[in-house]
Amino acid sequence: MIDLGLAADGTAEVPADFDDAGWFTPGGRPGARGPTVLMGHVDSTAGPAVFYELRDLQPGDAVELTVADGTVAVYAVTGTEQVAKDTFPTEAVFGATAQDVVRLITCTGDFDGGARSYTDNLVVTAERVG
DSSP: OOEEEEOOSSSSSOOOTOOOOEEEEEOOOOSEEEEEEOOSSSSSEEEEETTGGGGGGGTEEEEEEOTTOOOEEEEEEEEEEEEEEEEEOOHHSOOOOOSEEEEEEEEEEEETTTTTTTEEEEEEEEEOOO
């Protein structure tokens, strides 16, 4: 897991390495109110990347995060949403929440070869259960 912040254009950074998942450090952290946002790539020219199987998560599936003190925070998936990158719901994804939630984000949708990017993002939301 690597630390991510804001890019020069004001958007969230994404991991440079396709095998790394990144934690958006200006956001929440496990055990606290608010969203802990983790981001990673779905694939690369070499094949599947770190969040390739994110699309397989279903409501009720467990997501486990090992936190800094070595304990494991357990979350249950509550939903998935495909959103267009050009209308990404920044406040809904990164904004404050009353619950301890994790949001996992990767690319999905059609691949734009000219831009070398997918058109959409997949956002998986999970709430703390243990």
